Amino acid sequence: MTHVVVTDIERTDRELAAAFAEFGSATVHEAMGRVGYAGPRIKPIQRDVAISGTAITVMVAPGDNLMVHAAIEQSQAGDVIVVVPVTDSPYGFIGELMATQMQVRGVCAYVTSGGVRDTAELRAMTFPVWTAHISSEGTVKDTAGSVNVPIVLDGVVVHPGDVVVADDDGVTIVPRTRAAEALEATRARAAKEAANRARYQAGEISMDINKLRPVLDQLGVRYLTQAEYHSGSR
Known part of the structure; x- marks a missing residue:
């Protein structure tokens, strides 16, 4: 396998990507036809936080965070770094120091099917994380991987530049090529839910x-x- 760092990815328009945070992962998932949800394993370490941004994708070796460092270099404001180990790997791939770099660069969240550590510090610095594992076990930096290539986050394909929507309910991925239509469908679903809510509040069932x-x-x-x-x- 050839390992690469792709440097010039096409991202979803920043304002378009950011607009999804208002609606949340469940509404977006439903509006797209019940697709894109990364599943119940990927959980937030915090509460009452909703984000959306563009994906920087990272494929890493088990227990090795070398390519996460490379991904931080490629990140921009409004990005979400999404890290997938090639096999399940409950290591603490990032902690407070890695998150500090991301936060300074304007990265709005970190999502992984691997693990994280320093969770108290991450919450204190208000850096949002969604993860499959919490683990004190550290990583090495000696195995190649890739940045900004397609990855599979617990069954959902994520391409660089896709929209990542995450909140207390989990993580939903919106393909970059569908982002505009998905936002329109999401707004329509939210409007329908608001109308139904008013009817429920009036006593209908x-x-x-x-x-x-x-x-x-x-x-x-x-x-x-x-x-x-x-x-x-x-």
Whole structure:
């Protein structure tokens, strides 16, 4: 395998990428047709933080953070560094010192299917992280990997320049080539949810708003009194 650092990636427009943070990972995931969610393994180390930005992708060897250093050099303001070890690797690939470099360069978050450490310090410096592992175990710097190539984050393909949306619910990836249409769909879904919320607050329920009674009927779900249920009328 040839290992590379790609230096001139095409990023999603910065304002377009940043606009997704308002809506959150779940709404974006639903609006895109229930795709792009990286799964429940990738969790935030903080709470009440929502971000979106453009992906700097990093493929690393297990227990080796050499290419994360190379990725920081390639990062710009508004980027999210996304790190995927080639095999599951619960090491602390970054901590406070690595995050300090990222924060100074304007990197808005770090996402990984590997691990991190110094989590108390990361929270104190308000640097957002989503990770599969928290581990004190350190890494080495002697194995080649690649920066800004396609990677797979727990089943989701991430290309450099894609949009990373992350909050308390997890991480959703928006392909760069779909970002504009995905934002339009996300705004439409958010507007629909706002309208439904107002109806719920007025006393209506989802069984009626979503027309779910015919669905139950088609599935053979019957409504019984308790007496009918205990009498075996089913």
